[in-house]
Amino acid sequence: MIASTPTPPYYAVIFSSIKSDQTQGYDEMAEAMAQMVMQQPGYLGHESARDGIGITVSYWDSLESIKKWKAVSEHLEAQIKGRSTWYQSYKTRICKVEREYAFEKMDESK
Amino acid sequence: MIASTPTPPYYAVIFSSIKSDQTQGYDEMAEAMAQMVMQQPGYLGHESARDGIGITVSYWDSLESIKKWKAVSEHLEAQIKGRSTWYQSYKTRICKVEREYAFEKMDESK
Numbered sequence: 001m002i003a004s005t006p007t008p009p010y011y012a013v014i015f016s017s018i019k020s021d022q023t024q025g026y027d028e029m030a031e032a033m034a035q036m037v038m039q040q041p042g043y044l045g046h047e048s049a050r051d052g053i054g055i056t057v058s059y060w061d062s063l064e065s066i067k068k069w070k071a072v073s074e075h076l077e078a079q080i081k082g083r084s085t086w087y088q089s090y091k092t093r094i095c096k097v098e099r100e101y102a103f104e105k106m107d108e109s110k
Numbered sequence: 111m112i113a114s115t116p117t118p119p120y121y122a123v124i125f126s127s128i129k130s131d132q133t134q135g136y137d138e139m140a141e142a143m144a145q146m147v148m149q150q151p152g153y154l155g156h157e158s159a160r161d162g163i164g165i166t167v168s169y170w171d172s173l174e175s176i177k178k179w180k181a182v183s184e185h186l187e188a189q190i191k192g193r194s195t196w197y198q199s200y201k202t203r204i205c206k207v208e209r210e211y212a213f214e215k216m217d218e219s220k
């Protein structure tokens with residue numbers, strides 16, 4: 001689903017990753033983090049897709065909320081395991097969303 | 111591949127989309143746009159993944175370069191056809207990348 005985000009400005013974290021061939025425990029971690037991130041203060045939504053490269057974008061009300069989520073202990077553990085095991089490489093980009101345009105097709109069946 | 115981008119600040123366009131069931135001509139357009147975007151002034155790189163939701167992030171040196179790419183005639187045509195045919199919904203977010211962290215695993219075979 002495309003995340004329903006508020007009128008800008010707000011913040012985005014773009015996490016782009018290439019997995020290693022050591023995938024044991026990855027899916028469980030990814031699911032646990034997806035559940036956990038939704039409970040964080042300041043979380044606005046997230047979107048995720050993978051085919052070869054994985055791109056996960058999470059949206060936040062402030063840089064402070066992003067910093068707090070980065071420091072949540074289970075998330076810190078996932079980051080450490082990510083570097084030691086699951087990821088070949090990744091890049092995290094912290095962004096300020098300045099403008100947003102949306103399109104939604106009318107439901108022509110109604 | 112993860113895009114090799116310069117030291118921030120720079121800009122990102124996050125394009126998140128859900129396709130309709132009318133896919134004729136989509137792959138050709140997507141490939142043509144991927145080739146064309148790389149030729150644009152101010153283009154820094156892009157990343158793309160789709161499974162269910164599609165997420166394409168392109169990186170740019172300035173808002174001015176993003177504006178010019180939006181107005182390239184072949185790209186305008188693709189946008190119109192996208193709304194009339196290929197996409198059920200999409201969201202475009204224009205962002206300023208403020209910070210970037212990279213990780214790359216050492217090649218242990220060497």
